[in-house]
């Protein structure tokens with residue numbers, strides 16, 4: 136097993152699987168990407184989604200809404216996209232302004248076009264282990280384990296963070312009765328007592344809390360596998376700004392048997408999973424019943440043989 140679990144090779148492999156599916160089924164995947172306001176970081180991400188989609192043969196139709204637009208206006212636009220036969224996937228650039236009711240908006244997206252897996256129906260499918268859209272960040276963790284053949288079966292796997300977008304769906308995925316799951320999962324949060332002791336018992340520790348350098352060597356056992364989902368703005372000693380994970384990477388490096396870098400780890404994979412979900416939505420639209428994971432397994436196996 137590699138010590139540094141980089142995301143790039145996984146992202147490339149997932150894109151290859153998407154491309155193979157697009158070509159085999161002659162798909163023309165199109166996404167309606169909705170952005171409210173013009174936050175510079177969001178706009179940068181939106182542009183990269185558009186640029187990289189074109190390389191795969193996916194189209195992205197951006198709809199930029201004024202930052203003062205009403206919730207009713209957003210709901211109306213989602214409704215139009217839901218019934219547009221040329222749009223297979225809908226993605227809302229988050230975060231939305233705080234005045235919006237996230238639950239109401241998530242439920243307004245048609246479940247078959249819900250490529251960010253926000254709709255309760257799609258989150259519920261994860262719980263009962265039914266095939267469907269997976270939220271991108273938990274899926275990025277799952278495919279990291281799969282690509283590097285880290286099987287969590289029977290292992291003590293600790294997740295830090297219980298958000299609806301990362302911690303909770305990920306915990307449920309890793310409880311699935313299938314390869315690269317079957318873990319014994321513990322989820323910690325801000326009210327957890329003895330968090331340090333719980334982490335010390337982890338064979339695999341996944342952190343998704345959003346606290347720079349939170350995980351330190353005294354919290355982990357020798358040989359642990361560290362998966363870092365956190366992305367945190369950090370001011371270095373010289374005053375420069377960089378982005379770091381939740382794990383104190385340098386300090387934990389020697390004690391861990393493998394770990395994901397930030398940047399370049401889990402976060403590197405998420406956009407390719409968004410396109411994969413768009414391809415999934417296009418297959419649903421065509422009423423093609425295909426297990427997308429079979430394609431991913433083929434590409435992963437071919438890449439590992441090289």
Ligand SMILES: NC(=O)c1ccc[n+]([C@@H]2O[C@H](COP(=O)([O-])OP(=O)(O)OC[C@H]3O[C@@H](n4cnc5c(N)ncnc54)[C@H](OP(=O)(O)O)[C@@H]3O)[C@@H](O)[C@H]2O)c1
Nearest residue numbers: 272296297298301324325326343344345364365366402405
């Ligand atoms: N790599 C990617 O592509 C990607 C995607 C999404 C998010 N992220 C990053 O992942 C991190 C988490 O994102 P999120 O959206 O899940 O965050 P979130 O909604 O803020 O949830 C954070 C979770 O961490 C818990 N927590 C916070 N401080 C804690 C502490 N001191 N001890 C124990 N638990 C603590 C919170 O507990 P409570 O529930 O008790 O409040 C909550 O469950 C952020 O850094 C975010 O930027 C990365």
